[in-house]
Amino acid sequence: MKSKRQPKVHKYSKHRRKNANPAQTALSVALTFLIAGAIGVVGYSVAKPLLQYDGKVQPDLSVAETAQPATTAIPVATQTETVPATEAPTEAAACESGVRLSAEALQSADALQQALAKARSDSPNGKLLVIPLKVQGGAVLYQTNVETAKQCGAAQGNLTLPQITAAAMEQGWTPVAECSLLYDNLLPKFRVEAGYQTADGSQWLDNSADNGGKPWASPLSTVTLQYLTELTQEIAASDFSQIWFADAVFPPFRDSDLAYIGSSVEAENRRTGMQQFLQSLLPAAKEKPISLEISAAKAKDGTAEAFAPEQFTAISGYVLRLDSGDDTAEVISQWAASALQGKALWLMEDDTAKISGENNWILSESPLANET
Numbered sequence: 001m002k003s004k005r006q007p008k009v010h011k012y013s014k015h016r017r018k019n020a021n022p023a024q025t026a027l028s029v030a031l032t033f034l035i036a037g038a039i040g041v042v043g044y045s046v047a048k049p050l051l052q053y054d055g056k057v058q059p060d061l062s063v064a065e066t067a068q069p070a071t072t073a074i075p076v077a078t079q080t081e082t083v084p085a086t087e088a089p090t091e092a093a094a095c096e097s098g099v100r101l102s103a104e105a106l107q108s109a110d111a112l113q114q115a116l117a118k119a120r121s122d123s124p125n126g127k128l129l130v131i132p133l134k135v136q137g138g139a140v141l142y143q144t145n146v147e148t149a150k151q152c153g154a155a156q157g158n159l160t161l162p163q164i165t166a167a168a169m170e171q172g173w174t175p176v177a178e179c180s181l182l183y184d185n186l187l188p189k190f191r192v193e194a195g196y197q198t199a200d201g202s203q204w205l206d207n208s209a210d211n212g213g214k215p216w217a218s219p220l221s222t223v224t225l226q227y228l229t230e231l232t233q234e235i236a237a238s239d240f241s242q243i244w245f246a247d248a249v250f251p252p253f254r255d256s257d258l259a260y261i262g263s264s265v266e267a268e269n270r271r272t273g274m275q276q277f278l279q280s281l282l283p284a285a286k287e288k289p290i291s292l293e294i295s296a297a298k299a300k301d302g303t304a305e306a307f308a309p310e311q312f313t314a315i316s317g318y319v320l321r322l323d324s325g326d327d328t329a330e331v332i333s334q335w336a337a338s339a340l341q342g343k344a345l346w347l348m349e350d351d352t353a354k355i356s357g358e359n360n361w362i363l364s365e366s367p368l369a370n371e372t
């Protein structure tokens with residue numbers, strides 16, 4: 001819409017004046033200066049008291065107008081009238097958001113690029129990108145140099161760690177490595193001593209062999225600890241910003257299993273065994289921050305053996321998984337404010353969490369595998 005105000009147009013006359021007598025011209029100029037000086041002295045003596053009225057000297061507007069070009073634009077950031085000074089940022093605005101990639105996103109460079117593009121589309125302002133490098137079952141999804149991973153069949157990756165992190169950072173993400181620790185069925189198949197054994201020396205399975213039972217890696221095994229130490233050192237040497245340890249858990253033992261395996265996996269001993277395992281593994285990350293990913297419900301009711309914020313001083317924070325039927329994100333975050341002993345809190349849900357809180361990453365598991 002055109003402005004109703006029309007710009008001023010200054011017109012200059014092109015008519016030439018007649019020649020004047022030199023003497024008359026000189027006399028006219030002298031009289032003009034004399035009259036102008038007198039008017040200036042009288043005008044200033046009258047105007048000064050008015051300008052100083054109320055103790056304020058008003059600026060010379062004629063000078064200010066000529067100092068600023070008429071076309072100078074005011075930066076939007078300086079227009080304070082659009083953002084009231086009393087309005088503080090909301091807590092929700094202080095939250096950061098993030099996305100967790102699927103395992104299938106690491107199948108190839110093309111799959112990763114498509115997954116990253118989808119993640120950015122789903123979360124335009126997202127910061128944190130959680131990338132699963134070792135997943136439940138035991139597969140390692142990057143090109144690892146750890147010999148044990150190659151020997152036990154876990155090395156299944158096509159991309160290197162630098163390829164993965166570079167692709168993520170090019171899209172503006174802060175990459176985080178997720179590593180499943182003990183939900184590993186491949187290592188104890190290769191090295192029986194890495195898993196649980198019954199009192200008679202046979203290998204424990206989570207079901208009968210006929211029904212597809214599988215062994216699990218045990219935190220009580222030095223073979224398991226050495227293997228995970230080597231993987232952690234390799235990941236920590238890359239450009240991932242931090243590492244999330246998931247599945248620091250015991251298998252879902254049946255009552256009969258406890259009798260077969262022995263007292264080491266009874267409730268009163270499991271917490272001590274798990275915490276000793278984690279204390280031994282944490283130094284492998286060196287200066288890389290470590291967070292533990294565990295069930296929010298189990299952490300709250302005290303049944304999560306890995307949840308010990310007062311003891312794990314080397315752990316940076318906890319990732320609390322919210323399952324259906326659990327307390328709401330708001331309830332969990334309020335409880336965690338005191339329970340985490342000042343450590344960082346992240347919440348992970350199937351859907352984007354609708355909570356607020358400074359320095360919390362709010363994550364959603366994105367089903368990118370089906371989109372690539």
